[in-house]
Amino acid sequence: MRLSFRRRISALAAVVGTVVLAALLIPAGAARADGHRSPGRVPGGMGLVRQEVSFRGGEGLVLHGTVLSAVTAQGAPARPGIVLVGGSGPGPREEYRQEAEAFARAGITTLVYDKRTVRYSRMDVDFGLLAEDALAGVRLLRGRTGVDPHHVGLWGFSEGGWVAPLAAARSSDVGFVVTIGGSGLPPLRTQTWNLTTHLRHRGVAGSFLPAVQGPTARLVDSTGRFPEADFDPLPALRRMHHTPVLALWGDHDRQVPPRESARVFRRVLAEAGNRHVVTRFLRGAAHNGHRTSDGFDRIAGPRYQGKLLGALAPGYVHTLASWVDAVASGHPPRSSAAPAPPQTASSAPAPGAWYAWLPPVLLLLGFAASPVSGALRRIARRPRPGTTQGAALRRWLAGLGLLAVTTAVLCPLAVFVVGDGGAAGPVVAGRPLGWLVAQALSLTVVALTGVAAWRRWNEPRTAGSSRPPARTGVARASLMTAAVLFVPWALWWGTLRP
Incomplete structure (x- = not known):
């Protein structure tokens, strides 16, 4: 009797084990099927x-x-x-x-x-x-x-x-x-609203927002690189x-x-x-x-x-x-x-213009004319022109003019390229740091332009009869033209506005 009882217990344990094993394997098999x-x-x-x-x-x-x-x-x-x-x-x-x-x-x-x-x-x-x-x-x-x-x-x-x-x-x-x-x-108008909304949320104010909404959006559109922009x-x-x-x-x-x-x-x-x-x-x-x-x-x-x-x-x-x-x-x-909730701000249309890229490009070429001319002269080992009065001032004006235009364009453009308001960088006094740099450079360029214009006005009285070579005269004229045109462009772009 004792042996028979043990056999019954063993058989019952085997049945219970089989049921438990089946219960465990069935979900596992279903999960594997789903995974495949x-x-x-x-x-x-x-x-x-x-x-x-x-x-x-x-x-x-x-x-x-x-x-x-x-x-x-x-x-x-x-x-x-x-x-x-x-x-x-x-x-x-x-x-x-x-x-x-x-x-x-x-x-x-x-x-x-x-x-x-x-x-x-x-x-x-x-x-x-x-x-x-x-x-x-x-x-x-x-x-x-x-x-x-x-x-x-x-x-x-x-x-x-x-x-x-x-x-x-x-x-x-x-x-x-x-x-x-x-x-x-x-899409471009929508994305511009999106970016400026996120910039406001980060505490950005002042001229940077109109720069993103207006001239930078037009520049982006003119490049044709914003997909389905219009x-x-x-x-x-x-x-x-x-x-x-x-x-x-x-x-x-x-x-x-x-x-x-x-x-x-x-x-x-x-x-x-x-x-x-x-x-x-x-x-x-x-x-x-x-x-x-x-x-x-x-x-x-x-x-x-x-x-x-x-x-x-x-x-x-x-x-x-x-x-x-x-x-x-x-x-x-x-x-x-249903009644619409308040909207943080209205979107701003930015009519496309194929020539929106032209003003900054012309300014860069004008500011670059003087240093390029100097580099070519050094390569050809030609002597400096007879008059050197104001040469250092013109070099500073050309260099800072290039930096001012480049910084003013790239700072808001980076917001579009990266696609996030955070691309503007750290915000200081309600302005992205890069925009503050562009504004400081713009003010400096305007000041140097005024000094250069004053010296140019008085140059005939102090320079005697000596005249600069024609090549130097063209480079100087290009530099001064770019410097003068920079003022209205910077006002429109926003770097000369608060």
């Missing part, structure tokens, strides 16, 4: 199913993405679908995981994909090509089982706020458009006659002018005859619709590439999901507009 990009539940996804997909976007480029959907009973009605079109930058899908999972849990089948890396960079952006990518995503969702092909729309964030309407204007396949942080203004969003909006639109902004959006943009969306779409345009402002939300205290920080949420993304703002998903449900039910909400 096969269909299955998202780890911790609370009933979400995801599938890795590939599709061909604009110019036949293969794009990779993930389709997320909520688990539903067999035979359930087809669901609406939405394609996420990200903002500027590399745009890997992980950056928008919060949105994708939240929309899917709300019953909207969601496609999030990695942005193209071919024909897209800081210096090469084609909104038309990005719109073709988005439309390819719409076609993919329209062909999926369980998705209502008549109600597949686009969600466009920031840069996507230009791309999504452009895609919708090109194809009737787009059932609706949702934008978050979309701008109704051209893209006009209005034609695409005017072609969206019947497409339902939900335009959202955070009430603390500091990257696009929300009040102005909402006004543009409402006016242009209404003029196009669209009667299904809803504009809303998310309370306590930043540019991306995530939680913030002032628009410059992010609260909670995951980190992406070392930056805190912030949790989705309260009411964001509910507002979007309820609106999409109404559209999918065949009853898109009628046009309505």
Whole structure:
């Protein structure tokens, strides 16, 4: 009896061990399957199913993405679908995981994909090509089982706020458009507002802000290196006659002018005859619709590439999901507009001018003429001209003039190149340190110009009949012309203003 009892205990232990081992191995196997990009539940996804997909976007480029959907009973009605079109930058899908999972849990089948890396960079952006990518995503969702092909729309964030309407204007396949942080203004004007807003937040004031908004923005535009600088969003909006639109902004959006943009969306779409345009402002939300205290920080949420993304703002998903449900039910909400929050400042248009680069270039050439002439004379081992009165003054004027123009241009230009208000450097007395240097140099150049002009006026009385060689006379004339023209240019550029 004792032996039989022991055998029974051993058999029972074996059964229990097998059950426990199976319970441990099944989740591990599911996690491995998910890691190999096969269909299955998202780890911790609370009933979400995801599938890795590939599709061909604009110019036949293969794009990779993930389709997320909520688990539903067999035979359930087809669901609406939405394609996420990200903002500027590399745009890997992980950056928008919060949105994708939240929309899917709300019953909207969601496609999030990695942005193209071919024909897209800081210096090469084609909104038309990005719109073709988005439309390819719409076609993919329209062909999926369980998705209502008549109600597949686009969600466009920031840069996507230009791309999504452009895609919708090109194809009737787009059932609706949702934008978050979309701008109704051209990209360069929008970016200029963004930069000056961040500069004000850092305590910058005075002439540096108008320099960024005005002459520097024109200079950037004239170089042709700011991608899609003058893209006009209005034609695409005017072609969206019947497409339902939900335009959202955070009430603390500091990257696009929300009040102005909402006004543009409402006016242009209404003029196009669209009667299904809803504009809303998310309370306590930043540019991306995530939680913030002032628009410059992010609260909670995951980190992406070392930056805190912030949790989705309260009411964001509910507002979007309820609106999409109404559209999918065949009853898109009628046009309505929520009161817009105050905007920190109005945006400033900077009309493009191809010749904006010409004045600083001519000034640099004029100031450089004298030192270049001296260098050539030394290379040729030619003797100095007979008159040397004022030569040291002219050398100082030429050198400081070159520095003044270069510093005045590069300091605000760096803000555009780096794309962050922090590029202006340390702020002293409400001015970036580099701008203070440019202002000091400008004042010195003006003072030296006055001294040089006074000496030149008295030179015939003290220099006798000796005349400088023709080459030296041309260099001196170029220097003085540049020095005189520098004064109105510095007033316009801002370095001679407080």
